[in-house]
Amino acid sequence: MSATAHGFGARIVGTGSCVPQRVVSNHELAARIETSDEWIEQRTGIRERRICNLEHEGTFTMARDALGRALDAAGVKGSDLDLVIVGTVTGEMACPSVAARVSAAVGAAPAAAFDVNAACCGFVYSMTIADTMIRCGRAKTVGVIGADAMSSIVDWDDRRTCILFGDAAGAAILRRDDDPRYGCVYQALGGDGRQWQSLYIPRRPQEVPPADQDDTTKLGCLRMDGKAVFRFAVSKFREVMEDALTKTGLTNETIGQVICHQSNARIIEAAREKLGLEHDKVHINIDRFGNSSGGSVGLCLDELWRAGKIEKERPFMMVAFGGGLTWASGVWRA
C-alpha cells in the first residue's frame, strides 16, 4: 500500500516524549538473571533502559505526558485536536483505548480517539493514518503518540527477551496545511500475519503454538523467537529503506535523518552499512532506552526535533518493523 501527496498537506508543528525516571542498567539485570553487561551490550547495543513503576506509571501516563509536551512545544491547545491516535500494544485496558483516556486528560474530548496495534510500527502506522486523514480533509489537527510500557508484558525470568526492552512514549502534533508538499510524501506499510508466531503475547493457553508449549511460556508475557525476528528485520529494514529512496528519487545525500525503530543496534547498523548512510544520519538512542516498541520512533523524532536536526524542507524518513509481523516506512517533509 502506498500513496503520494494530494489534497492538503500536514505539517509537524511540535513533538514531545516521556520516559520513566527509573534507570535499569545491564548490571542490575545481571544481578537478577544469568546474563552480563558485556553480552547485552555486544548483542544489542543496550547499556540501560527506563522502567515504569507500574503502581502509578504506565502506557497511559507516558502517552499523556508525551502528548502534553508536544502540545506545549507546538503552542496548540488540547481542545484544538480533532483526532488522537496512540500506537501501542500495552494499553492498560482492552477498552477504553489509551487514546480515549489521553484525549480526555489533555482536554481534547470530543475528538475522535483510537489505538493502533501494529507493535513496534505503531507510531509510523499512526503518523501515516493521521496524515491521510488530514490530506483528505477529515481532520485538521491530530495528536499522534507511540507508547509502550514493555516492562508490563516482559517475562523478567526470560533472559532471551527481558534484556531488550524498555518503556517510553513519543508524540507529534500534525496540522493541516494548504501546501500538499508537506507531510508524508511517501509511505509503504506492510504486514505478514503468517509469521505471527515469531513475536506474540498470548492471553489464553490455546493461543500458544505447539512449538512453544513448554513450561517457560507465560500467559500475558511477550514471547519472541529472537533469531527469526533478527533475520526478518535485517533484510526488511534494508528493503523498505531502498524502496523509499527509489520511489521518491531521493539519495543517501539528499535524504535527511533516517529514523529507525530502535530494535537492536546491530540490526540498525547492518542496514545503515548496506545503504552506505553516514553515521550522523541514523540516530541511535537504544544504548540509553532499550527497545521501547511503539515508543521508540516517536522518542527519536522528539530528540532530533528538539536538537534542530530535522531540517525544514529536507525530507526525512521513519522506518520500523515489529510484531504481526509488520513493517512501515514513511518519508516526510516537515
Ligand code: UT7
Ligand atoms: O522490536 C521488536 C522486534 N524484536 C527484535 O528486534 C529482536 C531481534 N532479535 C535480537 O535482537 C536478538 O536475537 C537477541 C538480542 C534477542 C538475541 O541475540 P542473539 O545473538 O540472536 O542470541 P541467541 O538467542 O542466538 O543466543 C545466543 C546464546 C545462546 O547460548 P548458546 O545456546 O549459544 O549456548 C543463548 O542461550 O546466548 C545465550 N543467551 C544469553 N546469554 C547471556 C541468550 N540470551 C542471553 C542473555 N545473556 N541475556
